[in-house]
Amino acid sequence: MRALVRLWELIVERFHLKEFLEHPVPRYSNLNPLYWLGDVAAMSFFILAITGFALALLYTPGLSLTQTPPDPLMPGQHGEELQGKKVYDATQSYSSVYRITYLTPLGFILRQIHLWAAYMMIFATLAHFFAKFILGSYKRRGGGALWLLGVFLGFLTINQAVLGYILPLHLDGILAIQIGLNLFRYFDYFGIPVGQLVLSVLGSLFVTDQVIKMIYVLHILVVPAIILVLLGLKINGILYGGVSPPPIKDAELRRKAMEEKEPFYPHRFALTVGQLLLQLSVILLLAAMTPLPLLEPWVPGQQVPAGVRPPWPVMWYYTYVKMIDPFISVGLPIFLVLFALVVPLLDRRGGVSIEERWIWVAIAIVYIAIIGYGTVLGFLVDIPKEITPLTRISVPPDYAVPYIGTPQAVGP
Amino acid sequence: MVDENRRNVLKFFIGSSVALSLGALTTPLVGSVINAKALALKGEYSSIEVDLCENVDNCPEEYSVPISELRQGPKFVLLKKGNTAIPAVFGLVKATDGKEYPAAYNTVCTHFGCPVNPQGGKYLTGFGCPCHGSTFLICPDPNGCPENAEECAKNPDQCKRLPFLEARVTGGPAPRPLRPIKVAVKGDRVYAVKAYI
Numbered sequence: 001m002r003a004l005v006r007l008w009e010l011i012v013e014r015f016h017l018k019e020f021l022e023h024p025v026p027r028y029s030n031l032n033p034l035y036w037l038g039d040v041a042a043m044s045f046f047i048l049a050i051t052g053f054a055l056a057l058l059y060t061p062g063l064s065l066t067q068t069p070p071d072p073l074m075p076g077q078h079g080e081e082l083q084g085k086k087v088y089d090a091t092q093s094y095s096s097v098y099r100i101t102y103l104t105p106l107g108f109i110l111r112q113i114h115l116w117a118a119y120m121m122i123f124a125t126l127a128h129f130f131a132k133f134i135l136g137s138y139k140r141r142g143g144g145a146l147w148l149l150g151v152f153l154g155f156l157t158i159n160q161a162v163l164g165y166i167l168p169l170h171l172d173g174i175l176a177i178q179i180g181l182n183l184f185r186y187f188d189y190f191g192i193p194v195g196q197l198v199l200s201v202l203g204s205l206f207v208t209d210q211v212i213k214m215i216y217v218l219h220i221l222v223v224p225a226i227i228l229v230l231l232g233l234k235i236n237g238i239l240y241g242g243v244s245p246p247p248i249k250d251a252e253l254r255r256k257a258m259e260e261k262e263p264f265y266p267h268r269f270a271l272t273v274g275q276l277l278l279q280l281s282v283i284l285l286l287a288a289m290t291p292l293p294l295l296e297p298w299v300p301g302q303q304v305p306a307g308v309r310p311p312w313p314v315m316w317y318y319t320y321v322k323m324i325d326p327f328i329s330v331g332l333p334i335f336l337v338l339f340a341l342v343v344p345l346l347d348r349r350g351g352v353s354i355e356e357r358w359i360w361v362a363i364a365i366v367y368i369a370i371i372g373y374g375t376v377l378g379f380l381v382d383i384p385k386e387i388t389p390l391t392r393i394s395v396p397p398d399y400a401v402p403y404i405g406t407p408q409a410v411g412p
Numbered sequence: 413m414v415d416e417n418r419r420n421v422l423k424f425f426i427g428s429s430v431a432l433s434l435g436a437l438t439t440p441l442v443g444s445v446i447n448a449k450a451l452a453l454k455g456e457y458s459s460i461e462v463d464l465c466e467n468v469d470n471c472p473e474e475y476s477v478p479i480s481e482l483r484q485g486p487k488f489v490l491l492k493k494g495n496t497a498i499p500a501v502f503g504l505v506k507a508t509d510g511k512e513y514p515a516a517y518n519t520v521c522t523h524f525g526c527p528v529n530p531q532g533g534k535y536l537t538g539f540g541c542p543c544h545g546s547t548f549l550i551c552p553d554p555n556g557c558p559e560n561a562e563e564c565a566k567n568p569d570q571c572k573r574l575p576f577l578e579a580r581v582t583g584g585p586a587p588r589p590l591r592p593i594k595v596a597v598k599g600d601r602v603y604a605v606k607a608y609i
Contacts, residue, residue: 144419144422145418145422148422148426174527175526175527175542175543178520178524178525178526178527179524179525179526179543180525181525182520182521182524182525183524183525185525187436196460199460199609202495203494203495203496204495204496204497204609205520205525205609206490206496206497206498206499206520206609207497208492208495208496208497210495300488300490300497300499301488301489301490301499303529304526304527304529304542304543305542306540306542307542308542308543321524321544321585334433334437338429338430338433341426341429341430342426342430344422345422345423345426407513407515407554407576407577408513408514408596408597409507409511409512409513410479410504410511410512410513410514410597
């Protein structure tokens, strides 16, 4: 025991951990939940990394045809249709996820933790974004750069979620990859051949083994590595630049609040550990109460049932795609992201308290409302869509008759 | 001083990304306001031609479907050439002249790329997209289908006709007809010769 204590002391001394452990953290940030959400997202990322490592070892990407027994959790009418059969066709990716979930010890809970942690990370990222918007944390010195980094990290988080959603190659994942491969073709229409670039890198605009391998590598290596580096950069920025100032109007009170500090260890450390444990319990509770099914299998050429819906993080976008013309449905997310990027330049005057910048708080609420309204509406109703002159991007009538030469009749 | 520098760099990056995105978004809007047809020239790379085989005589069997099978209903074939995979649906179209014409289409929806479902039972009449509800109808008239039936009834001389067998958009957000696959008949099989992706 003495030796262990000595070893710990040695580590603390040699690696200068004392400075880190005793780093002063303002007391108000330990008390205000608006300052905890970033931690939730970061901790979710590490939970995802650990479970993802195990899943990456067990998963095999591939499109080759295999057969799988039905998923007992499968919901809905299509699920019931499949329950009657003993086995059905699926891709290799799908069967390997089935194998992980139902035929590997602890595989079921591993996958559930990974999925629920992913949803939690997205939710925490969004909540963190709005919390910092409302706090006006980009107003402090260095806050603008951290804000930009945060927006970029949020973008990567959504990317990572979509890539992971594709990997099991269930029906919904296939639709996601197809949309992902073809969405960029709108930039071809806009005069910039981005769709061509995607094609030249991946070789196909329909899912193939190569495409799935690329998605796999991006999901398990490239994007997490970028997230990790940027996260380190951001944590370093906060460590030495300080957290956002408290939303207090009175200058004297604000100064007082900022001067009142606590060491990171044990105060904030205890908070973070408690938060992590709470987070893990919530994830386990969610996994127990609502385990996420494998969704429907898919093989190339299979009919896609009508009424498919995307998962909740992109539901709001789906609603606007169906409701508004493609020009705006491609433009709306670009506008929302651009707005998030330029907010630090627009909102510069005044303090950080709610009463001084209520208009920006109102804008933040409208921003939340656009996303929230779309999400709820997407689950509630099917929006009919009419063709109007605005619903089309003018594109070349680049049709061709499906014939070499003149069409030729067969038979009687 | 340092702060001012940083602000400038920040402004430069944000400004250039805003300018790029706005440019990308406004170009087609302005173009469509001025002249919709002017865009047609720019958009020539919106679909790519893939030569599956030089001509029907040296086409491998994997790109073909027997006509007898097509009589049972539309058939899905995943055409593979190198790294490219093209999902194709072959089918027989019952034309208004009473004859059956084999045809094939790339089933990637021209809106957002979802795989479309063939419709029409035994004969191929059109396609429907399950994701965002686009519908495509194959023109069954060998003389071409009127683009706007009402206008064509009024003055047949100025009637604009869409080509035979084109899978035109009849509903939903798709901006253009379904991309076709050029087929040719040899013996009792239909071969895919050229595809558009």
